[in-house]
Amino acid sequence: MDEPRTILHVDMDAFYASIEQRDDPSLRGKPVIVGGDGERGVVCAASYEARRFGVHSALASVIAKRRCPHAHFLPVRMSHYVAVSREIFAILRDFTPLCEPLSIDEAFLDVTGSLRLFGGGRAIAEAIRARIKEELDLTASVGVASSKYVAKVASDHDKPDGLVLVPFGEEAAFLAPLPIEVFWGVGPVTAQTLRRLGIEKVDDIQRADPALLEARLGNLADHLGRLARGQDPRPVQPGRRRKSMGSEVTLGEDCADRDALAGHLARQASTVAFGLRSEGLRGRTVVLKIRRPDRGLVTRSETLEHPTDDEVVIVRTAKRLLAEKLPMPAGGVRLIGLQVSGLDPADGQLGLFGASPETEKRRATLKGADAVRRRFGERMIQPASALGHGRRTEASPQAAARAEARGRVKPRPPGGRDEGQSGTSRTNERGRS
C-alpha cells in the first residue's frame, strides 16, 4: 500500500432547510420543511428541529405534517441552492483541486498533497468549516480519514456541525461499534440476512470467520470484510461529472389532460435548461418520464442532433414525446418529469460564419432571463404555456405571492411565438419591486 492518504468528506447540514433558516432569521430554531406540501408532495429537506419529530427527506409531506404540524413548509428554491452550492465548492477548491462533488451539498477532498501547506487534516477541516460559517453562515460536518469510505462514515458520526478525525491505523477500531447499516451496499434485506447470522455491528464482521461469510454472502463478504477494516482504495476523482439533470412533479391528482401535462413539461424544461446554463452544460438526450396510477414507470427518450441548453428545444422535444410516443395510461398520470442527459460542457468551438442574428438574440434573451431568475427566484420567469399548471404542490405564502406576480405576466397567444423569442414570458416592472 502507498503512503496513507488524507481524505475529507464534507457534508452540509440539512442544506436546503439551513439556507432557508439563514435567509429568514425568524425561522431559526424552528422546524422547517422544504418540499412540496400538496397531497402527494414529498419532503426534500428537513431542519434538525423538524427531524426530531421523525421528519426526513423523501417522506410524504402528508405524513410529515402529521408528525410535525407546526413546521414551516417552504417550496424548493433550487436555483438559489445551486448558487450557494457553487460558493461552497469554490471554498473547497481553494484547499485542493482534488475535489469530487457527490451531490449539491457533499464532496470528497483528497488533501494529501496540501497537508504541508495547510498543516494537517484536522487543520484543513477546521479551516473549511470556519470559512463556510464565516462567508456563508452555514454549517458543515467533516470527516477526516485515510479513505473515502471511512471519511464519509466519520462526517456522519457527529452531525450536525461536527468534525471527526479517524487517525491512520485506527479505522477498524473506529468502525467496530457501528451498526452494519453504515456499510455501503447494505440495505434492509442484506441487513436482515446478516442479523440472522448474528452480525449486528461492524465488529462482528471483523471477528467473523471469512469462510463462513463467504459461504453465506458470496461476493459481498469480501467487500464487507475490506470495508470493515476501513480499506477503500478508490481515488478521489475531481472530474466526476454530472450525468443528467432533471425535474419532476407528483401531481395533486392523476391527470390525463395532455395540455395540462404539457404545461408541467414547459415549466420543468425551463427549470432544467436554467440549471444546465448555470453549470455551463449542454445535453443531447431528452427523457420524458411518467408514473402511472399503479406506480409503474414509463420513459421515452429522444436524442437531439445538437446538444442544447435551451428550454424551447427541450420542451418541444418533450411535448413531441408526450404527444407521439406515450400512450396515455388508463386513469392518467401520477407523476411527470423530464430529464436531460448526455451532458457535456458547452464548448468554446468558434464558428466560421458567426452565430446567426437569431441565435445571438436568443442567447441574449436567455442570459437576461437567467439574470432575473438568479436575482428574484427561478419562478419569476416561466414559459407562458406553464402558467396555470403545476402550482398545486406549493402553496406557501411566498409561493402564493409569486403566483400573484405570475398572474400579472401576460401570456403570449398559443402558437404566436416564434423561434427566436420562445414562449418565455417576462415579468413586469412590479416583479422587480
Place this chain on the structure above:
Amino acid sequence: MRFRAGCREMAEAVGVIASTVATRTTKPTLQNVFLRAEDGILELVATDLEVSLRLKLAEAEVDKGGEVLVNAARLSAVLRAVEDMGHVDFEADGEGNASVKAGSNQYRLPTEDPEDFPDVPGFDVKKPFRLSYPDLTGLFKKTRYATAPDAGRYAMNGVLMEIDAERLRTVATDGKRLALAERPMPEDAAESLKGGERLRVVVPPKAMLLLERVVDRVIREESPALEAGLSADGRILSFRTGEAVLGALLVEGEFPPYQDVLPEGFEEKLEVPRESFLSAVRRANVLNQGRESLAMVFTFGGDDVEIASSDPNAGDARVAFPLPWSKKKPLEVGFNPALLIEGLVAMDAEEFTLELKDSKSAALLREGDEFLYVVMPIQIV
C-alpha cells in the same frame, strides 16, 4: 414479364439499386425497385425522392415485356445468395408473384402494382456538358465529409459544386471547418462548357456516393465518359454514364458566403510532413472517446509543438512533434481533434502547409493549389 440475366451482373445492379431506395420512409412503395422490360431492354429504377437511379442492363435477355415492383432489399438478398450460379431467370405472373430461379434454387417474391411508383425522369437536361469522372469523384472525396448533418441557417448539408470552363470546384462546410478542392477543367470538358456557362449548385452527398457505386460496380471503368446537366426547372442535377442515369434533387437554400471567410494567408507558415503529423495527432487522441467538446491543445514554441489532450475522466496525453516555431512568442491554440484528423486524411500529398495567426483565428491547411482546409479553433478556458 420474363427475362434472363447473368447472376453477378444482376446482383451488382440490384445491390446498387437497393442502396438508392429509401430506408426509412412514410411511403412504402419507395422501398421497391421498379423493373421494366420493354423493347427487349431491361431497366431498373429506384428513388428516395431526393436521389433517383435508372440502370439499363444491356446483357439481359428479355423474353416478355412488362412492369413490376419488388422489394429492393429482398431481391438484392436473393441475388446476392445466388450470385455464383451463372444466370438467373426472373418471371412475374402479373398476379402479385415473381419467381427467381438460379441453378437449383427457386424463390418467390411478392410484387406490387407499379401504379403508385413516382415518375422518375431520364437524362432530361437543358444543356448537357462533359465532366472528368476521376476529377469529380476526387474533389468530392476531399470535401464531402465536411458537410453539416442537416440544414441550418445555410444550406450546409450538401457539397457546393462550382463549374465553369476554367475549373471545377467543390466546397463543403459545417460552420466549424471548411474544405475546398479544385482542379482545372480538362480540355474536352471545357469545350462543352464554352460560352460562359457557369454552374453553381449544392449537391446532396448521397448522390455522389451513389454515382461512385454505379461506376465501381456496374460500369466498371476507371474513367468512364460522364455527362451532366440541369433539369429545365433547375432543381435536379442529372448525370449520365454508360447506361445509367442518376438524378439528384439539389439542396435548396443559400450556401454560406464561403469566400468571405477564406483568409488570405497568415504570416506563420509551417511545412509539415502529413503522415507523421497525423499519427502524432492520433496518438494524442487515444484517450478521447468521441467527446467533441474536448479541445486538443497545440503549443507551438521552440523546436517542438506539444500536442496535449486532457479528459478529467479518461486521463491525459502529451505528444511532442518536431516542428520549429520561428516566433519568440509561443502560440497555444485548441482544436477539435476529429476535425483536424478528417482534413489530414483527405489529403494525399506528403507535405502540407500549416498557417496560423492566433488562438482565435482559423488554421489553414494547404495542399498545393488543389486543396484548402480551414478549421476554427476551440477557445481554451
